[in-house]
Amino acid sequence: MNQDLKILPLKNFTKETAGEVEFHPLPTIPFNIFIIGRVKAGKSLLWMNLALNEKFKYRDAFQVKILISSTAFNDKIVEPVLDNFDFVFSDYSEDLLEEIVDMIEQDETDNKYLLVLEDIIGNVNFKRTGKIDKLTSLITRYRHIGNETVEGKLSLIIVSQEFKYLNVIARQNASAYFLMGMSPQSELKKMGDALSVFGGSDKKFIELYKKAKRKPFDFLYLSIDHLEAWQNFDNLLWSQSDEYKNYNNENELIEDKEKIEEDE
């Protein structure tokens, strides 16, 4: 090719200016994590570990933690962690969400904020058509929330009982999915359609899903950031980089075979 059409990186645009902090295999900050699972699937325990267990590194990476959970003050499992959150709300509203975003934008420090929204989907009314709701709007622009010097100040953990509650915009802006417990076939089918990038097809995705669920509370972790599928955080089940390697190896084999045939 005569023209040099190589895509070049931007000057002076670093992970720091984008507010990014890498914690592979965990999602890179800022993130939008969806934790999906039915009741008693281990969802709350997972976000508590992500937010507060020091081994997950997010505990100290976020200086301000906000929880909006309809059961914040009456769920026994949530009670012990409330002290570790700076703000706790039990009633979600769009005005509250706006208030929180304003607070983050007005904060001139480098503080990073973690907003956990647990089981509030019923109050959100995720709109699928027309003017989008405030949460969906936030999901599309959370990466750019910050002050004049730093963006990427806000990360989201959204906990939902069902995958189907999430609209297309929300699904497209996810950094990671944690699929907890066992989902029914109908829900699995929807996941397979939306997340077939993992594995390469809906069928292969379902294979990954089943492979990840070997014992109670096993979960499938899908990292959109790294394009990897993990069983818990222990076993890497699939990765796009392996797919590229396989693809290149296969091509090399075909080329070698063609060469041998030509020589013969």
Next chain:
Amino acid sequence: MKDIFENNENVEIEVLPVKKKKRKLTEKQLENLRIGREKMKAKRERLKHEKEEREKLKNEKVAVKENVKIKKVVKRERKTNKKAQEEALRHRESLLKKKETETVLKTQADRLSQFDDLRSKWLQKTTTIEEYDTVEKELDNIPEEVIVDEASLETTLLDIMTKYKGNLEQ
């Protein structure tokens, strides 16, 4: 060219104030916001205090480190000074020794010279060639260490003098 635009110089544009939708938060939400802000304030103050404490500790550590450094320098200097002092002392001792040696050598040289004078005087006082040769032999046989030692020389000379008393006394 014909002006095809309306002259809107005199048209007044009314700038309406931006109406910001007032947020409606429930009493509970406002209360939780207040609690959260208080928590954040307390956290900020705690972090500030911790930062100050860290800074203080850091400064103390720097001071301790500086002190250790100074002590090391002082110790090193003391060691160097001690070495220099020892060397000076050694030099003084060597000078003293040199002086002593010089004094001893000078005394010895003086005594040898005095002995030579005495030897000449004594030989001049001999009356016969036999006496001359004998006295000369006696005197030449006195070892140098006896000559330089006043007491030994005196004894030796007295012996010789006794032998040749008559002549040497003249």
